Amino acid sequence: ASAANNTPTLLLARDEAVSLDINTRHRNPKYLGDLPLPHRLQSTTCLEQALAHLQGSAQPQRLIILGVPVMAMRSTCETWLPLLQASNLANTPVVWTCKGFEQNSGQLPHEIVYSVFGNQIPNTGVLSGPSFAKEVTRNLPVALTVASHNEITVQNTTAALHANNTRIYASNDVIGVEVGGALKNVMAIACGISDGLELGANARAALITRGLAEITRLGIALGGQAATFSGLTGLGDLVLTATGDLSRNRQVGLALGQGQSLDSILAAGMTAEGVRCARDALNRATALNIDMPITKAVCDVLFNAIPPLQAVSRLLAREAKAEWPAE
Ligand SMILES: NC(=O)c1ccc[n+]([C@@H]2O[C@H](COP(=O)([O-])OP(=O)(O)OC[C@H]3O[C@@H](n4cnc5c(N)ncnc54)[C@H](O)[C@@H]3O)[C@@H](O)[C@H]2O)c1
Numbered sequence: 001a002s003a004a005n006n007t008p009t010l011l012l013a014r015d016e017a018v019s020l021d022i023n024t025r026h027r028n029p030k031y032l033g034d035l036p037l038p039h040r041l042q043s044t045t046c047l048e049q050a051l052a053h054l055q056g057s058a059q060p061q062r063l064i065i066l067g068v069p070v071m072a073m074r075s076t077c078e079t080w081l082p083l084l085q086a087s088n089l090a091n092t093p094v095v096w097t098c099k100g101f102e103q104n105s106g107q108l109p110h111e112i113v114y115s116v117f118g119n120q121i122p123n124t125g126v127l128s129g130p131s132f133a134k135e136v137t138r139n140l141p142v143a144l145t146v147a148s149h150n151e152i153t154v155q156n157t158t159a160a161l162h163a164n165n166t167r168i169y170a171s172n173d174v175i176g177v178e179v180g181g182a183l184k185n186v187m188a189i190a191c192g193i194s195d196g197l198e199l200g201a202n203a204r205a206a207l208i209t210r211g212l213a214e215i216t217r218l219g220i221a222l223g224g225q226a227a228t229f230s231g232l233t234g235l236g237d238l239v240l241t242a243t244g245d246l247s248r249n250r251q252v253g254l255a256l257g258q259g260q261s262l263d264s265i266l267a268a269g270m271t272a273e274g275v276r277c278a279r280d281a282l283n284r285a286t287a288l289n290i291d292m293p294i295t296k297a298v299c300d301v302l303f304n305a306i307p308p309l310q311a312v313s314r315l316l317a318r319e320a321k322a323e324w325p326a327e
């Protein structure tokens with residue numbers, strides 16, 4: 001999106017072949033099929049070249065986007081901290097796109113970032129919202145939220161990305177944005193399971209709505225703001241991922257509902273952050289005494305060998321209750 005906005009953009013890749021394809025054929029077949037990429041998007045595998053690119057970027061659009069999964073966030077931050085300090089780039093805004101909790105620590109991405117960066121890299125934030133990469137690559141309309149406590153992070157993210165078909169909205173609710181992004185993946189697995197079992201559109205709508213109640217409950221308990229969960233990074237990303245067949249999390253759910261085992265689905269190379277997130281979210285909810293029945297049902301199917309239909313029956317067999325407050 002930044003390259004489409006004429007922002008000179010350099011993608012730091014780990015794989016030489018990916019980098020070469022982007023620079024020569026303007027394609028990234030490993031991740032994005034045959035979709036053409038803007039010629040302004042360049043790639044490198046060399047950290048020094050990435051730092052030089054940042055030093056040459058105009059200040060209003062200078063921005064680092066960490067586009068790695070949550071499991072790689074800590075090591076990525078640890079790599080960048082000394083490099084940015086040594087290159088006089090410690091004030092460069094850094095935003096991340098990952099959605100989930102860190103395994104073992106159970107930390108949200110901002111907790112990882114703050115624990116590694118401390119005050120040494122002060123301008124940070126999370127960039128999230130409903131955005132399938134393949135649609136962004138096609139430059140179709142998309143709206144995202146950047147949440148940060150620093151004005152410069154919001155300004156630079158907006159300057160780099162907000163144009164043409166990309167809208168950037170600002171928020172100061174880092175926790176709410178991250179919880180919505182993490183938990184929508186779990187609900188997308190739940191909706192995929194329901195659709196794989198052919199339980200119908202009514203069931204899917206119920207799961208989305210009660211899933212949002214569950215996300216909101218945990219999010220508020222963790223310090224998020226209620227309104228955030230009806231925004232782009234809550235309801236917006238939840239609807240996209242729970243209903244859009246481009247979602248890897250929904251695809252995992254669909255395959256489970258159709259009778260495939262988790263091992264065989266993951267062996268086929270499917271990356272779905274909701275699988276790890278479900279257990280971490282349930283652990284954090286249990287510690288806070290928060291009821292998360294849909295997340296619990298997803299964990300039962302994923303990790304406790306409960307057949308999908310039995311998990312659904314258990315969900316439906318719970319006592320009747322008031323819809324609001326969402327307890
Ligand atoms: N793909 C999408 O449509 C999309 C949309 C919005 C947000 N996101 C979020 O952005 C993040 C990245 O998504 P993705 O689909 O590109 O994920 P991905 O799993 O394809 O990985 C992205 C990049 O991270 C690199 N990476 C993986 N493990 C690493 C490690 N241990 N150390 C360093 N680099 C590592 C990979 O080489 C790859 O280049 C995710 O958390 C995802 O939720 C993805």
Ligand SMILES: O=P(O)(O)OC[C@H](O)CO
Pocket residue numbers: 099129130131132133185188237240241246247248249250272273
């Ligand atoms: O393919 P998924 O399920 O990881 O979803 C991708 C993005 O998070 C959608 O916003």
